[in-house]
Amino acid sequence: MVESYTVVVPCFNEAENIIPLFDRIRAQLTDASILFVDDGSSDKSLELIKELAEKDKRVFYLSFTRNFGLDAAFASGFKYCASDWIIQMDADLQSPPEEIPKLISKANEGYDIVFAKRLNRQDSFLKKAGSKVQHFLARTAFRINFPVGASTFRIVRRDVAHRVISRPTAYPYFLAECMRLGLRHSFIDYKHAPRHAGVSKFTFWKSLRATMKLFIGHSTVPLNFFALSLIISIPLLFWIPGSFTVPAILLLMLTGFWIQAGYIRRLVREQMFHRAFLVRESNLNIQAEDRLYDN
Known part of the structure; x- marks a missing residue:
C-alpha cells in the first residue's frame, strides 16, 4: 500500500518564505499535500498561499480569525489532514525540506513519530538557553518524560496525531503528550539552517507561557x-x-x-470559554464548530 503524506506549515507573517518553501517541498515530495495554516497574518502570506492553491490542487489552507499560536495551528492541521502521515515544519526554512526523506525513511522502520534534532542550532543565545533550561527542568525537577532535543520538525502518523489532540485539553503540550501515550518514537539528526528571510516570532513571554503550559x-x-x-x-x-x-x-x-x-x-x-482556533476561510470542508461563518 502506498503511503500518503501531508506537510503542515503554520505561517504568521512569513510572506517572504512561502514561495521558496513551497518550491523546496515540491522538489522533495511531488505528490504530497501541503496544508498551510495562516495564523492571523497581517502581511501577504494568505494571498500567496491562495495563489499557490489555485495553481496546485494539492495545496490547502486554513486562515484563522486571529493569531491563536503555534500549538493551535498544528492542532488544526492534525484535525483536517487526511493523509497517512503528517510532516510538521515551520515556514522559516530553518528546517530544510531536503531533510524530509530522512524523516520518512526512519518512520518506515516502524515508528509512530520521528523527531528531528538540530545540529549546530542557528538561533539566538536566549532561545537556545531557554530550550535547554526548559528541557532540563522538565525531566529533573518536574519529572516529565520529555524527548530532549526534539524540534517542531517531525513526522507523525495521522491517527496518532488525532489521538494526541483528542485529549480533553485545550492545548495539550505535544511532546509531553506523545511520551505520556507511549508512542514508538525515534530521532534523526539534521543540520539546522539560519532563517531564510523575515524575523523570528520568538519572544521571551511566549517562551515563558509555553514553559508554564508544559509544567x-x-x-x-x-x-x-x-x-x-x-x-x-x-x-x-x-x-x-x-x-x-x-x-x-x-x-x-x-x-x-x-x-x-x-x-x-x-x-x-x-x-x-477557551477555543483552540477559529477559521475565517479555507478551501477545506471545515466543521461548523471551527468556522466563523455558517456558510
Missing part, C-alpha cells in the same frame, strides 16, 4: 511546591522575626499562590 499541564510538582510553601512559610512568620526574613517568606508564599492560580486559570480557560 502545569503535565506535572503536579508545582502544586506540591504550593503546599510546601504554605507549610513552611506560615510557621516561620511567627517563629523567625527579622526585617529580611519576613519579605522573603512572603515572597515564597506569593510564589506558591501564583502557581496555584496557574492551575485554576488553566481549568477555567478549558471549561468555560
Whole structure:
C-alpha cells in the first residue's frame, strides 16, 4: 500500500518564505499535500498561499480569525489532514525540506513519530538557553518524560496525531503528550539552517507561557511546591522575626499562590470559554464548530 503524506506549515507573517518553501517541498515530495495554516497574518502570506492553491490542487489552507499560536495551528492541521502521515515544519526554512526523506525513511522502520534534532542550532543565545533550561527542568525537577532535543520538525502518523489532540485539553503540550501515550518514537539528526528571510516570532513571554503550559499541564510538582510553601512559610512568620526574613517568606508564599492560580486559570480557560482556533476561510470542508461563518 502506498503511503500518503501531508506537510503542515503554520505561517504568521512569513510572506517572504512561502514561495521558496513551497518550491523546496515540491522538489522533495511531488505528490504530497501541503496544508498551510495562516495564523492571523497581517502581511501577504494568505494571498500567496491562495495563489499557490489555485495553481496546485494539492495545496490547502486554513486562515484563522486571529493569531491563536503555534500549538493551535498544528492542532488544526492534525484535525483536517487526511493523509497517512503528517510532516510538521515551520515556514522559516530553518528546517530544510531536503531533510524530509530522512524523516520518512526512519518512520518506515516502524515508528509512530520521528523527531528531528538540530545540529549546530542557528538561533539566538536566549532561545537556545531557554530550550535547554526548559528541557532540563522538565525531566529533573518536574519529572516529565520529555524527548530532549526534539524540534517542531517531525513526522507523525495521522491517527496518532488525532489521538494526541483528542485529549480533553485545550492545548495539550505535544511532546509531553506523545511520551505520556507511549508512542514508538525515534530521532534523526539534521543540520539546522539560519532563517531564510523575515524575523523570528520568538519572544521571551511566549517562551515563558509555553514553559508554564508544559509544567502545569503535565506535572503536579508545582502544586506540591504550593503546599510546601504554605507549610513552611506560615510557621516561620511567627517563629523567625527579622526585617529580611519576613519579605522573603512572603515572597515564597506569593510564589506558591501564583502557581496555584496557574492551575485554576488553566481549568477555567478549558471549561468555560477557551477555543483552540477559529477559521475565517479555507478551501477545506471545515466543521461548523471551527468556522466563523455558517456558510
